[in-house]
Amino acid sequence: MIYTLTLNPSIDYIINIEKFIPGNINLTKSEYKLPGGKGINVSQVLNNLQTPNTTLGFVGGFTGNFIKKSLDKKNINHDFIEVSGDTRINIKMKDSSNESEINGNSPDISTEALKKLKVKLGSLVDGDTLVLSGSVPKSISSTIYKDIMTNIPKGVKVILDAKGEALLEGIKGKPYMIKPNNHELGDIFNVKLESIEDIILYGKKLLDLGAQNIVVSMAGDGALLITPTASYISCAPKGKLINSVGAGDSLVAGFTSAIYKGLDILTAFKLGIACGSASAFSENLCTQIEVERLLQEVKTTQIVD
Structure with missing residues (x-):
């Protein structure tokens, strides 16, 4: 089974307005609400790819209930841990010239x-895949991803998509793949980083620190x-860029789906590109x-060092 973990889920409240004017009353042209969080996005794409998975994490309050009900409607398995506070709401506002976020x-x-999370992760078995994805709440140590990899059963393959200190600490747990952008x-x-050579040079430094493989997305x-x-x-x-939100998570989902099914890493890379x-x-x-x-259009070239 594939499991995705979202420590910091959200409701993404996405609004479109004609032109935002600070200090004025601004009316929306359209608006919608979605369950958000990188791991949840990965689970949704895995579901679209007909790849069974379960999404884990922490939810609470009426916003947490919205996330669970939204995933139920899409037949996405979830096994969240309830917390006392309300799951956060992230606002993503688009007008004719800008895109802004309030998290x-x-x-x-x-x-x-x-x-409780440790107990759930302790039930994973050899052959499972775990996707650790997204930001870490302030109330949790930045070493959480490393700690998880240290304690889960051997034989569980880990995909890590984080940034900053959470990524640097997580690399110490030797994940199978990490996915920073450039x-x-x-x-x-x-x-x-001003060239492909620069990206490869510094990517290899992360291999030296513990990552087994790296996918660096470059929009x-x-x-x-x-x-x-x-x-x-x-x-x-x-193609025409319509919405970049979730593209990186989709890449992770495609890669993970292929690896879980036993395909080689280059095939997984191609599927990830097509999904993103x-x-x-x-x-x-x-x-x-x-x-x-799109998969038919994805071409890869080996770079000779």
């Missing part, structure tokens, strides 16, 4: 809730796969039909 604070995660990779080492410029033995580049398929692009070219997260159409 809410997560509820406190108690020691008891963390113990900007996040540069931020880790406090450098500006419209495609992505890089860096392994201990070779590096590959894939250009993004052609399909979501970027759509208002919603990618569907299997969209992915299959």
Whole structure:
């Protein structure tokens, strides 16, 4: 089974207005609410790819109930741990010229809730895959991802998609794959990455720190796969960018689905690119039909060091 973990889920409240004027009353042209959080997005795409999975994490209050009911409607398995506070709400506002976000604070995660999570993760078995994805609430140590990898049963393959300190600490747990974007990779080492060679150089430094493989997403410029033995580049398929939210999570979902099914890492990389692009070219997260159409366009090239 594939399990995804979202420590910091949300309701994403997405609004569109004609032109935002600070200090005025602004009326929306359209609005909708979605269950949010990187791991939850991964689970939704896995579901669209007909890949069974269960999503884990912490939810609470009326907002947490909204997330559970939304996932139930989509037949997505979940096994959340209830907390006393309300799950946060993130506002994403788009007007004719800008896109802005206001992210809410997560509820406190108690020691008891963390113990319950440890018990759930302890029930995983050899052959399972665990996707650790997204930000860490302030009430949880930034070492949480490393701690999880240290304590889960052997034989569980871990995909890690985090940034900053949570990523650096998590790498120490030797995840099978990590997925920073090129900007996040540069931020880790406090450098500006100006070429493919720069990205590969600093990506390999993360291999030295413990990551087994790295996929570095580069938005419209495609992505890089860096392994201990070779590096590959894939250009993004052609299409009109409609919504970048969830594209990176879709890449993770496609990669994870392929690896779980026993496909080789280069095939997984290609499927991830197709999934990420399909979501970027759509208002919603990618569907299997969209992915299959784009997969034919994904080409990879090995980079000779």
